[in-house]
Amino acid sequence: MAIKYELIKECKQSGARLGKITTPHGVIETPIFMPVGTQATVKAMTPEELKDINSQIILSNTYHLYLRPGHKLVEKAGGLHKFMNWDRPILTDSGGFQVFSLGDLRKISEEGVEFRSHLDGSKHFISPEKAIEIENALGADIIMAFDECAPYPADRNYVKNSLERTTRWAKRCKEAHKNVDTQALFGIIQGGMYKDLREQSIKEIIDLDFPGYAVGGLSVGEPKPLMYEVLEYTTPLMPKDKPRYLMGVGSPDCLIEGVIRGIDMFDCVLPTRIARNGTAMTSLGKVVIKNAKYAEDFMPLDPNCDCYTCKNYSRAYLRHLFKAGEILSARLVTYHNLYFLLKLMENIRNAIKEDRLLDFRKEFFEKYGYEL
Amino acid sequence: MAIKYELIKECKQSGARLGKITTPHGVIETPIFMPVGTQATVKAMTPEELKDINSQIILSNTYHLYLRPGHKLVEKAGGLHKFMNWDRPILTDSGGFQVFSLGDLRKISEEGVEFRSHLDGSKHFISPEKAIEIENALGADIIMAFDECAPYPADRNYVKNSLERTTRWAKRCKEAHKNVDTQALFGIIQGGMYKDLREQSIKEIIDLDFPGYAVGGLSVGEPKPLMYEVLEYTTPLMPKDKPRYLMGVGSPDCLIEGVIRGIDMFDCVLPTRIARNGTAMTSLGKVVIKNAKYAEDFMPLDPNCDCYTCKNYSRAYLRHLFKAGEILSARLVTYHNLYFLLKLMENIRNAIKEDRLLDFRKEFFEKYGYEL
Numbered sequence: 001m002a003i004k005y006e007l008i009k010e011c012k013q014s015g016a017r018l019g020k021i022t023t024p025h026g027v028i029e030t031p032i033f034m035p036v037g038t039q040a041t042v043k044a045m046t047p048e049e050l051k052d053i054n055s056q057i058i059l060s061n062t063y064h065l066y067l068r069p070g071h072k073l074v075e076k077a078g079g080l081h082k083f084m085n086w087d088r089p090i091l092t093d094s095g096g097f098q099v100f101s102l103g104d105l106r107k108i109s110e111e112g113v114e115f116r117s118h119l120d121g122s123k124h125f126i127s128p129e130k131a132i133e134i135e136n137a138l139g140a141d142i143i144m145a146f147d148e149c150a151p152y153p154a155d156r157n158y159v160k161n162s163l164e165r166t167t168r169w170a171k172r173c174k175e176a177h178k179n180v181d182t183q184a185l186f187g188i189i190q191g192g193m194y195k196d197l198r199e200q201s202i203k204e205i206i207d208l209d210f211p212g213y214a215v216g217g218l219s220v221g222e223p224k225p226l227m228y229e230v231l232e233y234t235t236p237l238m239p240k241d242k243p244r245y246l247m248g249v250g251s252p253d254c255l256i257e258g259v260i261r262g263i264d265m266f267d268c269v270l271p272t273r274i275a276r277n278g279t280a281m282t283s284l285g286k287v288v289i290k291n292a293k294y295a296e297d298f299m300p301l302d303p304n305c306d307c308y309t310c311k312n313y314s315r316a317y318l319r320h321l322f323k324a325g326e327i328l329s330a331r332l333v334t335y336h337n338l339y340f341l342l343k344l345m346e347n348i349r350n351a352i353k354e355d356r357l358l359d360f361r362k363e364f365f366e367k368y369g370y371e372l
Numbered sequence: 373m374a375i376k377y378e379l380i381k382e383c384k385q386s387g388a389r390l391g392k393i394t395t396p397h398g399v400i401e402t403p404i405f406m407p408v409g410t411q412a413t414v415k416a417m418t419p420e421e422l423k424d425i426n427s428q429i430i431l432s433n434t435y436h437l438y439l440r441p442g443h444k445l446v447e448k449a450g451g452l453h454k455f456m457n458w459d460r461p462i463l464t465d466s467g468g469f470q471v472f473s474l475g476d477l478r479k480i481s482e483e484g485v486e487f488r489s490h491l492d493g494s495k496h497f498i499s500p501e502k503a504i505e506i507e508n509a510l511g512a513d514i515i516m517a518f519d520e521c522a523p524y525p526a527d528r529n530y531v532k533n534s535l536e537r538t539t540r541w542a543k544r545c546k547e548a549h550k551n552v553d554t555q556a557l558f559g560i561i562q563g564g565m566y567k568d569l570r571e572q573s574i575k576e577i578i579d580l581d582f583p584g585y586a587v588g589g590l591s592v593g594e595p596k597p598l599m600y601e602v603l604e605y606t607t608p609l610m611p612k613d614k615p616r617y618l619m620g621v622g623s624p625d626c627l628i629e630g631v632i633r634g635i636d637m638f639d640c641v642l643p644t645r646i647a648r649n650g651t652a653m654t655s656l657g658k659v660v661i662k663n664a665k666y667a668e669d670f671m672p673l674d675p676n677c678d679c680y681t682c683k684n685y686s687r688a689y690l691r692h693l694f695k696a697g698e699i700l701s702a703r704l705v706t707y708h709n710l711y712f713l714l715k716l717m718e719n720i721r722n723a724i725k726e727d728r729l730l731d732f733r734k735e736f737f738e739k740y741g742y743e744l
Binding site: 039040041043044045046047068069073076077083084085295296298312313314316317319320321323324326327328330331 | 411412413415416417418440441445448449455456457667668670684685686688689691692693695696698699700702703
């Protein structure tokens with residue numbers, strides 16, 4: 001087995017899980033947020049900076065790497081870890097979400113998905129077998145099955161067909177997976193916002209016996225309360241002895257709510273993407289750095305933060321850098337946002353240890369300005 | 373006096389000078405190259421990274437900082453050092469070169485230069501007094517007089533008028549300068565490519581007695597041999613006990629040739645600008661990283677370099693980052709190019725110590741692919 005999951009404890013107040021995952025590239029303490037390095041780089045960051053802020057694992061995107069520079073090139077380079085100079089764990093998605101997002105540029109069949117590259121319009125075909133071939137070449141510690149993520153809203157029939165195809169594809173992925181000892185293949189649960197379909201998907205996917213499971217098909221445009229509701233009836237049916245990964249979720253409130261509902265792993269481009277647009281997540285809510293009110297504000301981005309950015313630079317300077325289009329702006333705000341989320345996850349883990357995650361949520365939301 | 377220059381020795385082989393400048397923010401070993409931080413940031417770099425590669429002093433641009441964020445804001449922030457989190461020496465230019473480069477957007481009179489901002493077209497006026505007021509507010513260790521830099525080619529009359537105005541303006545700058553104890557005001561020698569006009573400018577500017585002198589009006593489009601020729605008759609007429617700064621020069625061959633002709637300080641956007649375009653300076657000549665031949669080249673950018681970039685990343689990865697438009701590409705190549713030039717300056721200083729700078733030039737040019 002490529003990975004081992006250990007459930008350390010459950011929070012007596014919330015039921016949230018504290019655990020650890022041992023991978024070929026080291027141990028991950030869960031619950032954890034995974035910074036996204038789409039094109040074999042977490043945008044604007046070096047691997048050393050990611051380590052400075054305690055990134056335990058990063059995610060990279062199969063679809064993007066397949067198109068550029070190509071998985072065979074990455075394999076020749078010695079795999080993704082070596083190519084990008086990152087020696088800690090990596091998770092790759094399957095590319096499914098990206099190709100389904102291409103809309104008119106893709107055509108789904110039972111065999112797989114035919115699509116045109118967003119880069120040059122060239123024609124490609126990804127099947128479950130092909131997705132696993134690519135992920136095997138990239139060599140991440142955790143790889144994801146090729147699934148079909150239904151949009152929101154979607155009618156019952158569509159969702160049912162899509163989850164059943166996801167099961168058949170999951171089986172094909174498992175059969176195609178070559179590196180069972182060095183790469184853990186996770187199954188993905190679909191079923192949209194329909195309770196009975198979620199139950200069907202959970203049963204089918206868990207019957208295939210993967211070393212970990214993702215909850216897919218959430219954070220696709222549905223209201224947050226609906227996402228929380230789906231999680232509430234989904235996670236209790238998932239095995240306790242395997243990690244649970246909620247895909248595409250990264251806002252502070254959703255991270256806390258997800259952990260309370262039994263999730264161990266998260267990823268999202270949100271902290272890095274909004275950073276490049278000059279928006280910081282802080283303990284006092286969002287700071288949109290280009291706003292005129294920060295022009296002569298010599299306070300740090302977040303007065304309660306002790307990251308490199310907050311220790312050394314003022315809002316006035318960050319605003320200047322942003323308005324001047326300077327790369328350092330993207331660097332400093334990205335650094336802060338990732339630090340903020342990873343620190344939040346650390347605080348969440350500590351609150352679980354101390355059986356006070358509901359209290360922590362209340363305190364955090366009061367400062368951050370979120371409604372419970 | 374804000375600074376003290378000490379001439380340590382002259383190379384017996386070449387006559388090049390080894391020296392040190394003591395400033396309010398530390399000692400600079402000369403000859404030195406100054407990375408350019410136009411908008412209060414050396415593009416793509418943090419101050420810590422600049423220190424890692426042994427940047428002793430950086431340059432920032434008065435024209436840009438005056439327009440954005442404004443010198444009064446920088447002053448309120450506690451000065452440029454504090455604003456940008458850089459505690460080593462800074463040199464600011466006067467903005468003269470930038471406003472003269474605006475072409476149709478500026479109008480010169482004896483009083484000063486009226487111009488329109490390249491950012492928003494707003495109207496501004498900079499006189500020698502205003503330039504010094506701005507530089508005093510920014511608070512750099514070394515500040516430059518407001519001069520008129522004649523273009524190349526330019527006729528004798530134009531150059532003569534312009535150098536004489538530069539002298540009158542230098543006098544006004546000196547009179548306007550308030551922080552004589554904490555900021556050293558350098559005079560600038562003009563005179564274009566005319567030997568007698570250079571001699572006239574040297575005499576007039578040196579009569580005003582500045583703590584350091586720049587050779588201006590070079591690297592403005594003239595052929596390199598002509599620049600070397602001007603330096604050959606200019607530097608012998610400059611005082612030995614003051615630092616000499618050749619403005620706007622940063623290609624490896626010109627740095628070596630400039631030092632051999634008695635120059636102590638250089639600045640240029642070249643290494644940082646070409647880095648963002650994916651071009652690296654290496655011991656084997658230029659590497660244009662986007663070229664197809666590097667697609668599967670797993671060698672470092674420069675096999676003879678031990679910088680962070682060369683120790684950790686391949687040409688194939690750097691090419692991928694560049695083609696994917698990733699910020700890390702600009703970061704890693706900028707880091708390397710500045711490291712390369714600062715290491716070159718260190719090697720030049722060592723060669724002067726050992727009286728073998730002409731030998732060093734020969735060895736360097738043979739590898740680098742330059743003609744002597």
